[in-house]
Amino acid sequence: MKAVASFGIVNADTSGPGAFLRAAKWYWDEITDMFPAAGFSSIMIPMVPNTENVSRNGAPICTASIRTRFGSPKGYLSYLNDKGVENVEAITISAQSQFNSLFETGLPIEKFFDEFYDHAADTVEALQELKGSTLLVSPTPGIGFLNQTFNGDENQIEKFLADAAQCMNRIGANCRKNQINLAIRNEYWTLMRGTGIDAFMKIVDKELVSYAPDPAHLHIAGADPDAYFKKYAGQAKAVCFTDTKFVDESDVYKTISPEFPQDGRLQRVYYDLGFGDMDFEKLYAILKEADFDGPVILDSKYSLDIPKGILRMRTFWNNLEKNYAAKEVQ
Amino acid sequence: MENRNINYTYMTNLWGNINYKQINNFNEWYMGDFGSAYYYQDWDKILRYFAGAGFKGIEIMVFSVPSIVNAFGSMKNFKEFALERGIERITGMFSHHVGSQDKRNHPDIFAYEQQAIDALAECGGINLIVQPAGQYYGTGPLDEEGLKNVAECMNTVGRMCAEKGLAVSIHNEFWCAVNKYDHEKFLEMTDPNYVYYCLDTAQVAIMGKDILHFYDTYHDRVQYFHIKDTTYVNAPDEKRFGAGAEFDEQGARWFWEPGGGVLDFKGLWELMKKHNHKGWIGIESDGTPDPLATILLTKNYIDTVLDPIYK
Numbered sequence: 117m118k119a120v121a122s123f124g125i126v127n128a129d130t131s132g133p134g135a136f137l138r139a140a141k142w143y144w145d146e147i148t149d150m151f152p153a154a155g156f157s158s159i160m161i162p163m164v165p166n167t168e169n170v171s172r173n174g175a176p177i178c179t180a181s182i183r184t185r186f187g188s189p190k191g192y193l194s195y196l197n198d199k200g201v202e203n204v205e206a207i208t209i210s211a212q213s214q215f216n217s218l219f220e221t222g223l224p225i226e227k228f229f230d231e232f233y234d235h236a237a238d239t240v241e242a243l244q245e246l247k248g249s250t251l252l253v254s255p256t257p258g259i260g261f262l263n264q265t266f267n268g269d270e271n272q273i274e275k276f277l278a279d280a281a282q283c284m285n286r287i288g289a290n291c292r293k294n295q296i297n298l299a300i301r302n303e304y305w306t307l308m309r310g311t312g313i314d315a316f317m318k319i320v321d322k323e324l325v326s327y328a329p330d331p332a333h334l335h336i337a338g339a340d341p342d343a344y345f346k347k348y349a350g351q352a353k354a355v356c357f358t359d360t361k362f363v364d365e366s367d368v369y370k371t372i373s374p375e376f377p378q379d380g381r382l383q384r385v386y387y388d389l390g391f392g393d394m395d396f397e398k399l400y401a402i403l404k405e406a407d408f409d410g411p412v413i414l415d416s417k418y419s420l421d422i423p424k425g426i427l428r429m430r431t432f433w434n435n436l437e438k439n440y441a442a443k444e445v446q
Numbered sequence: 447m448e449n450r451n452i453n454y455t456y457m458t459n460l461w462g463n464i465n466y467k468q469i470n471n472f473n474e475w476y477m478g479d480f481g482s483a484y485y486y487q488d489w490d491k492i493l494r495y496f497a498g499a500g501f502k503g504i505e506i507m508v509f510s511v512p513s514i515v516n517a518f519g520s521m522k523n524f525k526e527f528a529l530e531r532g533i534e535r536i537t538g539m540f541s542h543h544v545g546s547q548d549k550r551n552h553p554d555i556f557a558y559e560q561q562a563i564d565a566l567a568e569c570g571g572i573n574l575i576v577q578p579a580g581q582y583y584g585t586g587p588l589d590e591e592g593l594k595n596v597a598e599c600m601n602t603v604g605r606m607c608a609e610k611g612l613a614v615s616i617h618n619e620f621w622c623a624v625n626k627y628d629h630e631k632f633l634e635m636t637d638p639n640y641v642y643y644c645l646d647t648a649q650v651a652i653m654g655k656d657i658l659h660f661y662d663t664y665h666d667r668v669q670y671f672h673i674k675d676t677t678y679v680n681a682p683d684e685k686r687f688g689a690g691a692e693f694d695e696q697g698a699r700w701f702w703e704p705g706g707g708v709l710d711f712k713g714l715w716e717l718m719k720k721h722n723h724k725g726w727i728g729i730e731s732d733g734t735p736d737p738l739a740t741i742l743l744t745k746n747y748i749d750t751v752l753d754p755i756y757k
Contacts, residue, residue: 129513132486134735135462141690142697168544169509172581172690184583184689219512222557373516376465383466384474391478420475420483 117403119433120205120411121156125425127418128175141174141185150423152200154430159196160206160252160413164213165235167220179242189245204246205411206354207239208301210254211280215261225265229283236287240294250297250354250411252328253287255280255316258305260372277307281319288324297353299328302337304364305374310337313344326351328413331394332358332386337369345399349406356413357399359392360385386417388425390432400436401443450757452723454748455503455537456496457672457730460737463510464489467517467527489517489527495738497532499745503726504528505538505575511565521568536569537726538670540617542577546599547585547592547623559603567610572726573670574607575617575644576600578624578632582687585623593628597635604640615644615670620652620681620700621691629655633667644670646730647709648701654680658713665721672730675707676700701733703740705747712755719756 126147128138137143151159164170164178171180176192186192193203214232218224223231240251256262256277266272284300291298300316302308308316310333317327327348331341345355362385368377377383389396403412414433419425458464466488469475475484485491496504506514511521518524525536541562545551559574566574579585579596588596604614616633618624624632629650633643645668647657661668678700685691692700704711734740 129463129465130487131462131464131492132483133737135486136460136732137697137735138462140693140697141695168542168580172583172692174690174693174695181690185695216512219561220509220558222554222561371516373465373513376513376517378467378517379470381471382474383469383471387478420479420481 117408118158118205118411119156120158120160120413121151121154121426121429122160122162122413122415122417123176124160124162124208124415124417125419125422125429128177130418139173139175144175147422148196148199148201150426154426156430157200157202158205158411159201160208160411160415161204162208162210163239165217165231166238167217169220179238182242189242193246202247204243204248206248206250206252206413207243208252208254209235209239210303211306212254212257212261212303215257229279233283233286237290240291240296243296244294248296250299251287251291252299252301252354252356252413253284254301254303254306255284256307258369258372258374259307259309260305260370260374262307263370264372273307277316278319280307281316284325285321288321292324297326298324299326299352299354301328301330301356302333304333304336305369309369310334310339322351326353328352328354328356330356330358331396331399332360332392335394336360336362336364336385341394342398342402345402349403349408352408352410354411354413355403355408356415357389357396358415358417359387359389359394361387361392388416388419388428389414390428390435396432396436397439400440404440452718452725452727452757453503454501455505455535455726455728456501456741457505457540457728457732458492458510459507459540460731460734460740461486461492463513464492465513465517489524490531493528493531493533495741499741501741501745502533503535503537504533505540505728506536508539508541508562511562521565525569535726536571538571538573538575538728539566540575540577542580543596543599543603544580546579546596547588549595549598552595552599552602555599556602556606560606563606563610563612566612571612573642573644574603574612574614575670575672576603576614577617577619577622580623581621581691582623582625583621583689583691586625586687588623588628593624593632594635596624597632600641601637604637608640613642613669614640615642617644617646617672618650618653619646619692620649620686625686626654629653630664633664638667642669643667644672644728646672646674647711647714648674648676648707651679651709652676652681652700653686658710658717661714661717665717665723669725671727673704673711673727674730675702675704675709675711677702677707679708699733701731703731703734703744703747704729705743705751711752715752715755
């Protein structure tokens with residue numbers, strides 16, 4: 117297994133002292149140095165569609181910002197190599213961020229999947245130059261957003277889901293042509309949340325599309341992470357490790373703010389790896405048993421203390437390996 | 447409210463993007479991390495920081511509209527929530543017209559701006575503050591036709607605003623495709639019946655303009671302000687025209703709270719007095735590493751330096 121550290125540890129869309137500065141290149145120069153300093157030579161980057169406002173900043177948040185600051189993805193790889201990062205193993209794109217961009221682009225929902233495919237194709241091209249292996253894709257926007265867009269019309273939402281499957285197949289075909297693996301994620305607010313992934317995997321072409329399980333998202337959606345890691349480890353091209361203590365007590369997954377619960381006792385979804393309730397030792401053992409040899413995306417998403425969070429991520433992975441080895445000896 | 451000619455409103459972008467309406471449980475954000483995240487992630491506290499410092503108005507960014515609607519359900523709910531916390535008016539919204547030099551992009555810009563105008567009207571706003579074109583890098587310099595298209599785009603959006611009882615104003619960034627060499631020409635190409643000007647003191651000074659001369663000349667058009675200071679007036683073309691010029695690669699800070707740089711705000715307030723300016727004055731402090739410190743320093747500067755001249 118290959119530990120891949122996620123840049124998703126930085127919430128570029130948050131508030132507080134210095135939050136505004138997360139769009140600056142100098143900020144990322146320093147943060148990037150911290151990953152190899154903590155022993156990570158491979159990274160995953162979450163990317164959003166190219167729009168003017170994000171393209172001009174210095175965060176590696178979209179392919180356009182990389183092209184603006186480094187000339188090309190190849191130029192960015194050279195910069196990363198100088199810092200001790202060997203490659204960008206994976207990039208994540210999501211239909212939710214594509215949906216969010218509709219406000220700024222003014223595009224109608226009817227053009228959604230054509231735009232999303234173009235976004236994916238552009239990302240695959242960058243991923244090749246960045247010596248990556250895997251495109252991670254979250255296939256639909258949140259249930260709350262779709263209910264709002266289609267006024268709760270289930271037929272239209274079902275059609276949207278079928279279109280999402282078709283789009284994943286198209287993206288998968290393009291990935292295969294470019295020697296990139298496509299792995300989909302099922303975040304807890306999407307149409308294939310939790311156990312819904314089973315039905316979705318039946319309507320996509322399994323030769324082109326794989327599933328990357330993530331314990332936090334499965335758990336929040338009420339599915340058993342152990343069972344799903346066992347079921348899907350064999351086909352997985354990548355897996356994601358995200359930690360949580362969150363319990364969806366008020367069906368926040370249906371709202372238009374699922375990742376930032378607005379009401380209730382619990383509002384914080386993500387925790388630094390090892391600081392939530394997920395049992396990663398069990399999941400690690402399941403992956404070992406299945407001879408999984410791909411990238412494990414370590415995603416201490418939206419850490420509240422990023423430098424500390426990066427070091428915590430290294431401690432987390434060291435402990436997983438050490439404890440597994442100790443049990444093997446027993 | 448005290449009877450004043452001018453009141454102050456604060457652009458909220460110095461905080462970043464605020465995702466929560468109200469965070470309920472301190473311990474959820476503190477235990478295990480032992481940091482201050484709890485204090486800075488929700489509108490509840492941030493609005494109270496502004497009101498606590500004596501600001502009665504705020505401005506928002508157009509990019510915030512989706513997350514505000516996600517958090518509050520509607521802009522009207524947001525307005526009421528802000529009022530309960532001492533913010534009497536959501537005065538303005540910043541937006542942009544990227545691609546406006548090409549007429550073919552205008553329908554998309556109008557569709558996008560209609561959403562912004564509707565959102566601003568719903569929360570009782572006054573002024574849509576617009577960056578008239580994209581960044582200079584990759585777009586400028588604009589030819590005559592391009593500049594004319596940018597002006598026409600502003601005029602149309604001005605009329606759209608007027609239909610909703612709002613005003614539109616030009617906000618000219620130092621890194622915008624409309625720049626030093628066509629700044630006043632562009633202003634004069636727009637329709638004075640519909641298009642006003644929002645003088646961002648630092649942006650215009652960095653561009654190389656004398657802000658006192660500009661205001662004195664165009665005071666009838668300059669109905670809105672973004673007050674911020676700078677230590678870097680008249681930046682050379684290569685600094686302003688570079689890729690992503692507003693985010694300096696080495697981290698140099700362009701913008702400061704009033705009094706933190708070299709701009710002549712006393713002179714500007716004397717001119718406001720001369721021209722009997724009335725209305726909301728916007729403060730913008732994008733780029734500060736410490737929003738609370740900047741907000742309090744700004745209020746102290748207003749109380750001790752600006753109010754004695756004109757208020």
